[in-house]
Amino acid sequence: MSAVGGTALDADAARAWVRRFAELVQESAVELTDLDRPIGDSDHGVNLRRGAVAVLAALDGPDAPATAADVLRAAGTTLVSTVGGASGPLYGTALRRVGKALVGVDAAGGPELARALRAGVDAVVRLGGAEVGDATMVDALLPAVEALEREVAAGTALPEAVGAAVRAAQEGAESTDALVARKGRASYLGERSAGHRDPGAVSSVLLLRALADALGGPA
């Protein structure tokens, strides 16, 4: 257990989540770009890293957001404004929707957090039009939120529930290895896109892992 949060996502934990996501993105930027090389246009890590740097800057300074909702909305808006491509609108909108769902919630427990993440993932599905099995970030995000909902409903403590979501996201990302991409840049390769892990699904795992780290759950 870390000193931060643990049982709820409050403003500090939201900041820790976003910071950790930015760190993980920067650490993984080369790997993400390499994954994008054979099936995309070799820029996923580069683009997300640009967003991560901007997000870190937005969390500091005199106008720094004060509530969990505002932290996540500011991070989302910053990603939309700096990343470009499909991942900017998709990640940015996801975080903005999670933030919107947390308006008025000082410290989100399991049910509130699950509802907020569901709202974020639904927005990604609506905006991008992808379904599970299309080899996109949805293959990681949707199983993750389903796992979180299941664990929360079963009364599992929040850090452990988020840990289950991370594992589901990881398994979902691994499942894209065998898939033929049907959305996004990789879809133009047809059958040749199979045999590659989707970079968006891999970066989506980072988003969940960052949340787990922020809540101090088991890795």
Added chain:
Amino acid sequence: MAQLLNDPAEAVPDALRGMAACHPDLHVDLENRVVRRAGGPRPGKVGLVSGGGSGHEPLHAGFVGHGMLDAACCGAVFTSPVPDQVLAATKAVDSGAGVLHVVKNYTGDVLNFRMAAEEADEEDVRVETVLVDDDVAVTDSTWTAGRRGTGATLFVEKVVGAAAEEGLELAELAALGREVVSRSRSFGVALTACTTPGSDRPGFDLAAGEMEVGIGIHGEPGRERVPLAPAREVARTSVTAIADDMPLDGEVLLMVNGMGGTPLLELYVLAADVRAAVEERGGRVVRALVGNYVTSLEMQGSMVSVCRLDERLTRWWDAPVQTPALRWGR
């Protein structure tokens, strides 16, 4: 891959500084990375805005000027611009008559332009969007993000740009743009991959003696890889792919476009074979454009684009245009 840069991370703004230095009839907004005509929007004229990832030069900023675009939004290399850029361009060129967005059908471009259009709507700027999806290499649109926007983008920007100068209204221009798209098809091949600024290797590996068939314009691989073939076979493959999708009878506008690294000499070799292949199919090439217009950095390769003309489209194609990359008439 040797690159003529100062700082790879600053490649796009540095290139925009170059445009500002050499084209006094353009205004370059470095903060938003938007290139627009100097002197603001002409009252009553619909604004024409396009944009996309950088690396396709002269598309789009090279097509800003009289008879074509009012503004172009320049994203990072091969990455669509963000909504803030598109919104800034849209507001800057709106004279009250509304703004037409010309968007290439790539997921990122579509999402960012859509978000900007929604924000513009909230600020009472009327926006219509023409989606360009002319690439016939994508055969199974049900299971992909749909056909990509490639060479026909230039046709749309030229024809709609000319019609906008004549005072057509927003809805008419949107319909015209969609008509140009429906009459246009493209097909491209790559002989080499391209290397983004600052990267140590190309976007994909292509051995000497191989070519990638059915490419898009973002340095992404195409549909299949085949042994390198002579120009006449590339011409036949390209024209067959297009003609299988759209009959080539009647008068056509032909563009033999280089991907950035193929010399004009080779493009003209190809152009002779493409023209012959089009005419074999019953098409009459009445207008032709040969050169590097819609590129993927220094990629070697070609893209054949065809637009079926009618009297109106031919007239708007011929209308005067004064941009850095296309310039004729008057």
